[in-house]
Amino acid sequence: MTARIVPLAEAVAELVHDGDTVALEGFTHLIPVAAGREIIRQGRRGLTLVRMTPDIVYDQLIGAGCAAKLVFSWAGNPGVGSLHRFRDAVQNSWPAPLEIEEHSHAGMANRYVAGASGLPFAVLRGYLGTDLNEHTATIAPIRCPFTGEMLTAVPALNPDVGIVHAQRADRHGNVQFWGITGVHKEVVLASARSLVTIEELVDELPPTPGAVVLPGWAVTRVSVVPGGAHPSYAMGFSDRDNDHYQAWDSISRDRDAFQQWLAGVLA
């Protein structure tokens, strides 16, 4: 009942299949970028990609043609600008058409919360008066049965696979992460299967201020991938590589430059 610790390639092959709904999360921190590249290497297709902030990791998956649909709330290169592969897919269907399902951060976060809670939907004060209501089918009005007030409901997100990066795990697969924890816990608990890539495997998880621990029995697979969050970071292990985010702008801006980059990944 505890998470099996396996190499990244094996974990991805085992957990991620064509057509799956896959969520790679990490809110600006502990983003499982290496796992994303492994999905590209294994040539998965037709994925529904879910992520609050599709940044470099999803720009790569989209450009590589792995995605059929994107469920998201903010698609940009943080601190830099646009995601050119994402824009190329939406505006020009290159390399393939990309269906989009667009929400706000609050909506996406609550959809994960509902998924982790075994509820079919979540309620929030959101979207009221925006055009998102018109274009996103997964937003519905709901009335408070006590006050009559109108609020907004969004359906639970329950991905087939949830993937995050974390600082540590022990040999029972108990996972520990700290710093900005984003929706890490929610996406792992909301997903049918989960993979956590970690900086280091330890015998005992040292009690750490601000740390969240997920018991091994709530995680499907753990893979040891030091630096697996690069160019994002793992607090206590690495710093955010801002130059890399800069560099991605020029790589992703041009289809040829991107395909050279892709060839390098697949090589």
Added chain:
Amino acid sequence: MTARIVPLAEAVAELVHDGDTVALEGFTHLIPVAAGREIIRQGRRGLTLVRMTPDIVYDQLIGAGCAAKLVFSWAGNPGVGSLHRFRDAVQNSWPAPLEIEEHSHAGMANRYVAGASGLPFAVLRGYLGTDLNEHTATIAPIRCPFTGEMLTAVPALNPDVGIVHAQRADRHGNVQFWGITGVHKEVVLASARSLVTIEELVDELPPTPGAVVLPGWAVTRVSVVPGGAHPSYAMGFSDRDNDHYQAWDSISRDRDAFQQWLAGVLA
């Protein structure tokens, strides 16, 4: 904008008024028992008392005649047995009739969550098929707008005053607590006014594994009350006084013995 640090008597006089809805929380740990006794001393009347587990602290307030209504989910003396003052009030209206509004733990916890979230209600899988639905007005069915599934809604709890005990605060009123944190954060954020009694005031809050910090601007008043959780405990400062819970059984069982105890409190 930061919490003012004042003596307990002053804080209670300032925040708690006759007829208020007051929640003293702490799930088996960090229960603000001293604050409860101060409310008795100040002779508050007509309070609506809210608490998941009304134990000794509310048995005392009820026996002292402070309460008009109790909103709760489990009313017992943990590990010992019944709350005799509570039973005497419900069964014999002594010293005064006590209206009750009864929920489950899951319902109460979610009512605090809704209150802390600025939502009028919360949704859960709960109460289905139980007789609580018949006797508690604050339980309503709600349908998922996406799946059509029937679930249960409970209204937000937003007490006039929320009171908890914590291990530490700094001079800005930033509050820190760890161990079993219960619904501490939710009740403070859900309440219009809040009081946190603490074991010690420090210059800097030392980073502590498992610790939750509430910023001073989200807390109304802080009072330094070492041992203020006795006979419950404050992890790292004191142990649970099980003998005291035992002793309360015989004190509370008999009206005269209780009134002697009460005279001691009021003296």
Added chain:
Amino acid sequence: MMTVAAARALRGDTRCFVGIGLPSTAANLARRTHAPDLVLVYESGTIGAKPDRLPLSIGDGVLAETADAVVSVPEMFNYWLQPGRIGVGFLGAAQIDRYANINTTVIGADYAAPRVRLPGAGGAPEIAASCGEVIVVVRQSARTFVDRVDFVTSVGHGKGPGDREQLGLRGRGPVLVITDLGVLEPDPDDRELTLTRVHPGVTAEQAVAATGWPLRVAATLRTTEPPSEEELTALRELTGSTEGIR
């Protein structure tokens, strides 16, 4: 014997939601004997607690100190119990009926003016609804085992087959009722509690006499294995440290 029988019912590969008292004793006994990997979950928020002595309350410090993770109470109920992550839930009862519905709220027909006011629901309704299965542990007497409970605090099998599914309760509900006399199990077809085992030295007649409805007895009535030396030793170690506390 109740404790030992309850402990034996726990497999090692699951999570067990335990309240204080006998359930906690049984779960800790199981962890010390045949089920070392059993994960103890207390509603106070401690996941994977490994107490070396029996806690006296579900909030004892030892639970937080030895837990794999400590979470808030809302998180415990919403992220861990509600989605069905907990395999087994233990419940006690002041009254239990032939379909294993449980009352811990009031004794007496009039809720507004109860003969006896009990503590109430606590976590029980959602434990009964959401745990993979439920084990009820309660002393058997005609006052407790009643034809119809005065108040349904926690749903067992409702009024019979299909009721749980119709209500949208996702767990399987009570699968075992362990008493001081023996073990009752819901009939696979009509869900009525049936005596399937008696403890050593107990007769079916005694169990029937201690039940407020005509109790069914299984065609092949088994007898519980007496406690082993290992079980008794482990039990003594656990309870020794809390002698005198009920």
Added chain:
Amino acid sequence: MMTVAAARALRGDTRCFVGIGLPSTAANLARRTHAPDLVLVYESGTIGAKPDRLPLSIGDGVLAETADAVVSVPEMFNYWLQPGRIGVGFLGAAQIDRYANINTTVIGADYAAPRVRLPGAGGAPEIAASCGEVIVVVRQSARTFVDRVDFVTSVGHGKGPGDREQLGLRGRGPVLVITDLGVLEPDPDDRELTLTRVHPGVTAEQAVAATGWPLRVAATLRTTEPPSEEELTALRELTGSTEGIR
């Protein structure tokens, strides 16, 4: 000048919800000059961050290291933003209309086939809905200041007076639109954005020319105070460390 004007708009006794870029610079500038007690809240979950250098992303480690508290993203939106605990929210815009409605989603009338696909909503719709008040910071041009936004990502004052109340939006909405040319404020009666201040050396005509609708100019048009030495020094200190990063 935009940054300085934005910083000046922040009082010290409140909490400010900041995104990366100019808002973050302005909020940190305010904290270093006239508003040392200003509490910076980043949507990544850091409450009370005190960065000594400008963070390059809302998730920079320095924010978590210097924060009074770090919370999960769901908690940030549900417990802190949604109930209206945050006094001021900063927003940018790709398009903004005469009622300060904001578009950061698509340029072009057809959502399915946009001329330009923008990043989207992020936290903006709920910041616009729930913060006590909103300050919009955006460079002024006729392409950006349009009569009607192509897509309402975040609601300003809707179609005019009463719209926010009717929608159930609890914050006051945009109270200031700070541009590189001056400052616009909603008319107290009909909520239409009106030019109330110009920055030193800027004329009302320039601002009108840089607006896609007939921009109203306040009867008494004030001129922004030029940046003080203290402000310029603090700004240099902050931005120095992130030279070359846009």
